[in-house]
């Protein structure tokens with residue numbers, strides 16, 4: 001992925017075909033294969049909250065692609081997003097299956113309860129997800145994918161010696177490489193559009209209460225995860241590199257720099273990784289604190305997409 | 317690897333083909349992925365068939381599965397509906413020949429007439445048609461996420477629209493499951509979709525407009541050649 005193919009020449013049809021050819025299934029993996037015994041009780045205890053978070057990030061990411069699919073610029077890209085939506089679900093399912101393998105789920109195998117910030121993100125996506133403008137969502141997703149791919153997954157693989165986990169993540173990483181490639185090509189396509197449309201899409205369509213809602217929901221969500229993961233031993237340098245990659249790949253494009261949301265999110269990402277930045281003291285930390293008092297019941301029941309996760313490779 | 321595709325993989329189908337020829341036959345590469353052990357029913361083969369005790373997968377775009385599922389659920393033990401793309405479904409109503417004009421005039425008589433005069437009857441019809449379809453969906457399906465899965469991304473009228481008859485009621489049956497994940501392979505024991513799960517079934521019904529049709533035809537051809 002070193003070329004600077006412009007959006008006009010990028011072959012989304014060929015990419016869609018590659019995506020179809022590279023499909024894999026939980027049933028391809030031998031979940032009983034040896035290696036689980038390499039997981040010490042300490043490691044299991046440390047990894048359990050990490051994996052639970054990871055499952056929910058993938059699952060919320062899946063919902064993000066579902067929203068993107070409704071506003072894709074072409075029907076091929078819509079179909080690609082449909083696959084990505086499913087693949088993120090597959091990642092969440094596979095990570096759940098790993099948790100099951102390592103005895104991290106209770107007897108009935110139920111999905112770990114998401115924290116309040118994840119619950120708020122789910123509520124926001126249910127209420128506004130499909131009305132968010134394409135540019136904002138299409139920019140946010142590659143940022144999260146860079147962080148996920150570059151920092152979280154690498155951390156996990158450094159810590160976990162189980163070969164089955166490595167086999168699973170060979171598949172996941174190969175999927176993610178395609179996600180990131182497409183994410184940035186779509187930014188190129190959007191960035192090549194007329195400027196007035198970019199400006200209107202960025203700010204014009206958003207109601208102030210939605211903007212405020214997004215800040216209240218996503219700022220503490222990301223900060224809480226950031227701190228949790230650093231506390232677990234993820235070197236901050238890795239986080240820094242992962243976010244730098246967002247700027248590097250985005251910078252290779254010809255048109256991406258014309259997207260206002262790209263600059264906003266790049267700047268925000270820089271603040272998030274720099275723990276000494278006033279952003280944390282004045283905005284993120286207080287929001288983490290405030291949201292921790294939000295009772296889950298005020299959010300109501302989430303939509304039924306949150307009930308579709310499964311660790312079972314086979315359903316009948 | 318259990319449950320792998322049973323048809324020998326013609327790896328040349330995707331591997332040796334050049335990029336250009338691949339673009340003209342976009343689904344050829346998935347031909348190696350059809351290896352279902354049970355019957356694959358096409359066209360009208362599902363009609364009048366007794367599915368007693370069987371788990372059935374119905375695969376196709378929204379309007380086509382909507383026509384088939386109500387009959388299948390009448391006898392089948394379980395039905396999984398693999399919806400490839402949501403399509404607009406009009407509420408069952410007066411048998412007006414076409415939606416063009418008639419519905420708009422029935423429901424919003426003055427608007428319909430004004431629209432006719434102004435020569436914008438088409439767009440008004442589409443607007444009204446979409447409204448009626450949405451309202452019908454909202455009234456018939458309780459679950460918000462299921463409604464979202466059943467709502468097309470395209471505007472109403474971009475394709476011909478069918479009438480919903482007993483489909484929503486079939487979906488509400490506890491023996492019926494709506495799956496919107498893309499199907500990428502038929503394996504020995506069932507259907508594999510991109511969320512990573514293998515759905516075990518006894519019979520597969522593939523509609524005429526299904527994206528799997530090209531794949532199935534390629535498989536037929538290669539089977540004929542190997543005979």
Ligand SMILES: [Fe+2]
Pocket residue numbers: 058061087088091176
């Ligand atoms: Fe993922």
Ligand SMILES: [Fe+2]
Pocket residue numbers: 061088145175176179
């Ligand atoms: Fe991804």
